[in-house]
Every structure is written in C-alpha cells, then in structure tokens.
Amino acid sequence: MRALTWQGKHDVRVETMPDPEIVNPRDAIIEVTSTAICGSDLHLYDGVIPGMLAGDILGHEFMGRVVDTGPGSTLQKGQRVVVPFTISCGSCFFCSHQQYAACDNSNPAEKQDVSEKLYGHATGGLFGYSHLTGGYPGGQAEYVRVPFSDVGPIVIPDGMEDDDVLFLSDILPTGWMAAANADIGPDDTVVVWGCGPVGLFAIQSALAMGAARVIGIDHYPNRLALARKLGAQVIDYTQTHVLEALMELSGGLGPDAVIDAVGMEAHGFAPDTVMDNFKQTVGVGADSGHALREALMAVRKGGRVSVPGVYGGFLDKFPLGALMEKGLQLRTGQTHVQKYTAELLRRIQEGELDTTFLISHRLPLEDAARGYDNFKTNQNDWTKVVLKPGLQV
Structure with a gap:
C-alpha cells in the first residue's frame, strides 16, 4: 500500500x-x-x-x-x-x-x-x-x-x-470536550486562544452550549473571519493588547472561562514566545506556552481554564501563582x-x-x-x- x-x-x-x-x-x-x-x-x-x-x-x-x-x-x-x-x-x-x-x-x-x-x-x-x-x-x-x-x-x-x-x-470532539471542560453557563464570556481547527470547533461548541459571548484570538485574517462567521467576536493579537481588551470587554471582571487551543508551539514576538522558540530550536526546551500563560492571567478569579492544545514536555515560567491565588480550575487532556x-x-x-x-x-x-x-x-x-x-x- x-x-x-x-x-x-x-x-x-x-x-x-x-x-x-x-x-x-x-x-x-x-x-x-x-x-x-x-x-x-x-x-x-x-x-x-x-x-x-x-x-x-x-x-x-x-x-x-x-x-x-x-x-x-x-x-x-x-x-x-x-x-x-x-x-x-x-x-x-x-x-x-x-x-x-x-x-x-x-x-x-x-x-x-x-x-x-x-x-x-x-x-x-x-x-x-x-x-x-x-x-x-x-x-x-x-x-x-x-x-x-x-x-x-x-x-x-x-x-x-x-x-x-x-x-x-x-478535532470536533476535541473542540467539544474543550468547551465541556470549561463548564460553560448561559451568562458566560468564553475566550478561545487560537482560531485553528480545534479553536474554531471550540468556538462552535461553546456557542452550542449556550455561552453568552465567545471571543476568538488569532492573527490570521481568514481564521478570524471564520470565527466571526460562527458568531464569535474576534481579537487580532498583533493589533491589540489582549489582556487590556479582555478586561474592557468583560467589564473589568475578566472572562469566565478560557480555552487554550494553541498548545506547545505558540508563535509571535512576545518576549516569552521568542525565548521559548529559541529553546525549542536549540533543544533545551519542549513547549512554547505564551497562550496558556496569557489565558491564566486573563481569566477572572474563580474562573475555568480548559487546555485542548497539545503540550509534550516542560514549560518554563508557568504562572502557578496566578492559578492558585485566583482559585482557578484547570482541566486538560487528550x-x-x-x-x-x-x-x-x-x-x-x-x-x-x-x-x-x-x-x-x-x-x-x-x-x-x-x-x-x-x-x-x-x-x-x-x-x-x-x-x-x-x-x-
């Protein structure tokens, strides 16, 4: 064959x-x-x-x-x-x-x-x-x-x-489980990092589960357009300060649930991403986790964090303090x-x-x-x- x-x-x-x-x-x-x-x-x-x-x-x-x-x-x-x-x-x-x-x-x-x-x-x-x-x-x-x-x-x-x-x-059940792990309620604002295939299905699933508002974050125009067609608001992270925008969109509270559909190969020019990508290139680091770090910082206190994005090894500078001090729930897995x-x-x-x-x-x-x-x-x-x-x- x-x-x-x-x-x-x-x-x-x-x-x-x-x-x-x-x-x-x-x-x-x-x-x-x-x-x-x-x-x-x-x-x-x-x-x-x-x-x-x-x-x-x-x-x-x-x-x-x-x-x-x-x-x-x-x-x-x-x-x-x-x-x-x-x-x-x-x-x-x-x-x-x-x-x-x-x-x-x-x-x-x-x-x-x-x-x-x-x-x-x-x-x-x-x-x-x-x-x-x-x-x-x-x-x-x-x-x-x-x-x-x-x-x-x-x-x-x-x-x-x-x-x-x-x-x-x-990818459809992965997007669905990502939304299910976010424990979505009818008044929730849900944010999805990454409007690739899993992210788009997570957006579709979150809306099907009754989220009041879903926001997709990416920088590819076509992917953002697809997210918008599904009913999401969108943020181009190259044009906007993401954390500030999310606080404004959520009335200063922060989103109720966040979904990291990016995973271990986050790209861009944020300082942590540049360092992670360099470590991947020279073989001293496995995962690039800018999206996960940003999601943990953005979600409101007591919020939910869902991670369908694949991670394979170790992640530097994980904001464990934010996870604990904000009382967040974290769910992930294949x-x-x-x-x-x-x-x-x-x-x-x-x-x-x-x-x-x-x-x-x-x-x-x-x-x-x-x-x-x-x-x-x-x-x-x-x-x-x-x-x-x-x-x-």
Whole structure:
C-alpha cells in the first residue's frame, strides 16, 4: 500500500509499505477514504514530539470502509466508519469511567517506559503519533489496522458524505470536550486562544452550549473571519493588547472561562514566545506556552481554564501563582473521543453542527508532503487539508 511516512524534521514522504494484517481477534482493516492533516501532526513534522522513528506512518484523523475483520470485531465488511484517534480497550478502569484517552491496555508494555518516566504514568495508545503512544501506524495511508475495533469506530449512516463526519475522528470532539471542560453557563464570556481547527470547533461548541459571548484570538485574517462567521467576536493579537481588551470587554471582571487551543508551539514576538522558540530550536526546551500563560492571567478569579492544545514536555515560567491565588480550575487532556461521537453525529445529522466550512483543500495522498508544507507555512489560506487516497494526482 501507499502511505505517508515520517523521515525526520520537515521530511515526510509517501512510500510503498506492507499492507496491514489482522493480528488480534478484535482487529479490523479499514480502506481509508478520507484522512486529514491535524495541527498535532505539525508537532511531529517540526520534530518537537519525541519517540518518532524514520518510516513511521503518520495520521490520526481518518475514516473509511471495513474490508476485513477479526472474529472479535463488531464491525461488518462494507460498513463506513470514522475511527477515533484514541485507541481504547473499553474495559480497563479508565475506559469504564469514559476516560478513553487514558486507556491502560492500548499502549503495549514494551512502549510504556519512556512516557511513564516523562509523565508519571504511561500514556494511552494513539494512531500515528510516536512510539510514546504505542507506535501504531497511522491513517494517512491506503489501509490501516484498527485495534479494539469493537470499541472505537462509529458506523456512518448511508447518505452522509465523508466531509460531513471525518472530523468526528478528532478535532470536533476535541473542540467539544474543550468547551465541556470549561463548564460553560448561559451568562458566560468564553475566550478561545487560537482560531485553528480545534479553536474554531471550540468556538462552535461553546456557542452550542449556550455561552453568552465567545471571543476568538488569532492573527490570521481568514481564521478570524471564520470565527466571526460562527458568531464569535474576534481579537487580532498583533493589533491589540489582549489582556487590556479582555478586561474592557468583560467589564473589568475578566472572562469566565478560557480555552487554550494553541498548545506547545505558540508563535509571535512576545518576549516569552521568542525565548521559548529559541529553546525549542536549540533543544533545551519542549513547549512554547505564551497562550496558556496569557489565558491564566486573563481569566477572572474563580474562573475555568480548559487546555485542548497539545503540550509534550516542560514549560518554563508557568504562572502557578496566578492559578492558585485566583482559585482557578484547570482541566486538560487528550480527548475521550468515544464519549462524544454518538451525540456529535446526531447533532450533525440534525443540522446543529457543520464541519465542512473548515476544509480549504483536498489533495491526493501522493501530494501529502505539499499539504504538510502549506498547512504549516500558509495557515491563513490552508485552514484544513483532507487527503484522499483514491484521488489521482
């Protein structure tokens, strides 16, 4: 099969790889019909997530058609399914508490040492996202093996297009969980740092949950325009002093809830960002956290802080004093996708949520390297890239 492989920093290539096979009774093999490039993939592309090996198959946002199943799978050949990026067994302590991203059985034992040393506990398994999370081949490929296929994939009803449901694999439930973690009430002012794909879905979700006002912060004109179309007010951080603007917009109180949808690769020319980016470049720091620092300073006393943005290591100058003295609530984590997919599918079917507005480009899988390059360097115009393995160049 053809698949996109990681070869090093800013080096991804479509190569011929062995076809996946059933290795466990609960496995299924999916023929991929659509797969997307995620902002989290750029962390791998930029070389800031450890545990990648040359030849690893990328991609964790994908869907397709079932072509083979093990005897323990509940799927049937021919079904169209969206596959959550989190690999979850469905029966461990965490899965039984709907904390699917923390699954204790999906990251093979031989892969757990590094993440356990880094984080205190081993991570759950993820598709296409380094050997820290199991080393599973990803879905930017013609075919993919799906472990625990009786737990993760959601069957798509006939008549729904791939574009309508593809993002159930990751970014839509991630934006939804981000808003849920912010514990939104009907009178709340909610601020979202980053109007990329997750940030835009967090805005959409916060409004669907009844927030009185949602404010999106970014600097790309097209992303700000998309946020405005969703119903958000917007702030261009290059043109405005963000903290002062938020205090003014909230009547001097500060926003009730804040969402950091930027994560570990914050950019810009704030002094802390410049220093963080320099440390990333020379290899003495892992995370650039300007958005999180600013969010913690902006939120009102007693407010809520939600962090869907990915962080992989350590963050300097974390304002722990603000977190404690203001009595803030902080919630974060990889998305428990399986907890949300059924409800979100229903909302898509009933027209309450639309995801197709986000897609700016559809490319053949063979053109994936160009998609990665533009998704990183031309973020104003390339808001979301969908790769189609069956599409001809």
